[in-house]
Amino acid sequence: xxxxTQMEGPVTLSEEAFLTINCTYTATGYPxxxxxxxxxxxxxxxxxxxxxADDKGSNKGFEATYRxxxxxxxxxxGSVQVSDSAVYFCALWGHAGNNRKLIWGLGTSLAxxx
Amino acid sequence: xAVVSQHPSWVxxxxxxxxxxxxxxxxxxxxxxxxxxxxxxxxxxxxxxxNEGSKATYEQGVEKDKFLINHASLTLSTLTVTSAHPEDSSxxxxxxxxxxxxxxxxxVLTFGAGSRLTxx
Numbered sequence: 001x002x003x004x005t006q007m008e009g010p011v012t013l014s015e016e017a018f019l020t021i022n023c024t025y026t027a028t029g030y031p032x033x034x035x036x037x038x039x040x041x042x043x044x045x046x047x048x049x050x051x052x053a054d055d056k057g058s059n060k061g062f063e064a065t066y067r068x069x070x071x072x073x074x075x076x077x078g079s080v081q082v083s084d085s086a087v088y089f090c091a092l093w094g095h096a097g098n099n100r101k102l103i104w105g106l107g108t109s110l111a112x113x114x
Numbered sequence: 115x116a117v118v119s120q121h122p123s124w125v126x127x128x129x130x131x132x133x134x135x136x137x138x139x140x141x142x143x144x145x146x147x148x149x150x151x152x153x154x155x156x157x158x159x160x161x162x163x164x165n166e167g168s169k170a171t172y173e174q175g176v177e178k179d180k181f182l183i184n185h186a187s188l189t190l191s192t193l194t195v196t197s198a199h200p201e202d203s204s205x206x207x208x209x210x211x212x213x214x215x216x217x218x219x220x221x222v223l224t225f226g227a228g229s230r231l232t233x234x
Contacts, residue, residue, distance in 0.1 A: 004157075036225075043118065044207070044225035089158070101148070102223065104157040 002027040006090045006105025013080055013112050021075040021108045023064075023090035031092040033057075033066055033073040034102070038087045047075075047088070080112045116142050118210050120226025127198055128234055135193045135229045137208030143188035144210035148223065149181075152205040164191050198233045205230050 007022040025031065035047040035057070048057030053068035062077045073090060090105040117140040127133050137147055145166050150158040164170040164185035172178050180202075182194040191210075195202050209223040 041227065043120070043227040044209070046222055049222070101160055101163070102158075106157045 002031065002092060002094045002103045004090050004092055004103050004105040007108055008106065009087075010109040010111060013110070015082055015112055015114050016079045017112075019075070019077040019080045019084075019110070021088055021090075021110070023073045023075065023105055025071050025073065025090075025092050027071075027092055027094055029095055030068075031094045033064070034091045034093070035062070035064055035073070035075050036089040036091060038089065038107075040086070044089065080110070082112045082114050085110055085112045116210075116212055116224040118144075118208065118224045118226040120208055120229055122229055123227060124230040124232075126232045126234065129199050130197055132194055132196045133198055133231060135195075135206055135208075135231075137191045137193070137210065137226050139189045139210045139212075139224070142210075142212045142224075144191075144212065145188065146211040147185055147191040148209045148211075149183060149191075149193050150207040150209070152207060152228075158207060161193075195231065198231070200233045203231055203233045 003026045005024050032051045034049045036044045037047045038044045048059040050057040050066035053066055056065045064073050064075045066073055087107045087109045089107045091102045093102055119138045119140055121136045125133055147164045149161045151161050152158050160173050161176045162170045162172045162183050164183045166185050166188050170183035180196055185191040205228050207228040209225045211223055
């Protein structure tokens with residue numbers, strides 16, 4: 001079945017550092033890919049998404065490119081802020097048969113220090 | 115934006131009792147709601163998909179009689195953990211798909227903040 005493998009955390013960075021959180025997937029067909037973020041005490045929020053190969057999702061300075069050749073959807077941000085401290089989840093939505101549901105990575109906790 | 119309210123945010127109960135968790139879409143209609151369970155340092159596990167006015171579809175390995183799901187209206191779904199035991203202690207999260215936006219195929223879900231259940 002479909003699966004998502006996400007870089008383990010926690011990740012600790014200083015403000016203005018470059019962030020990369022790796023995410024790779026296994027899926028049949030052409031899934032949609034997502035990054036969700038969970039700030040402390042809040043529900044999961046969609047950060048960005050991409051629905052086909054070579055699409056780039058972006059939001060709040062974060063970017064991720066759907067790479068079918070490497071089955072990856074790595075999350076990047078050029079300059080993190082303290083307010084980016086949260087848990088980040090990579091997920092995919094399959095489009096075939098029993099795969100029409102979100103499959104999640106384990107989540108990566110990010111702490112940004114001033 | 116779309117908001118999903120989940121209540122209670124945390125609950126402690128005695129073994130053998132039942133606990134109900136509510137999930138409400140506050141400013142949109144949700145034809146489909148999803149219930150997840152998350153163990154510490156593990157990923158979210160989909161438990162069931164509930165569609166308004168029909169029976170929930172449970173994932174393999176999830177006990178239907180243990181986790182009762184009701185989706186009686188377009189804005190409310192409930193999860194009842196019946197005869198709870200310590201192994202049911204977990205973080206339960208609901209999400210909802212907007213009836214209107216969902217039709218565009220966006221597959222964007224709005225999540226509740228989760229409910230922490232501790233069974234003594």
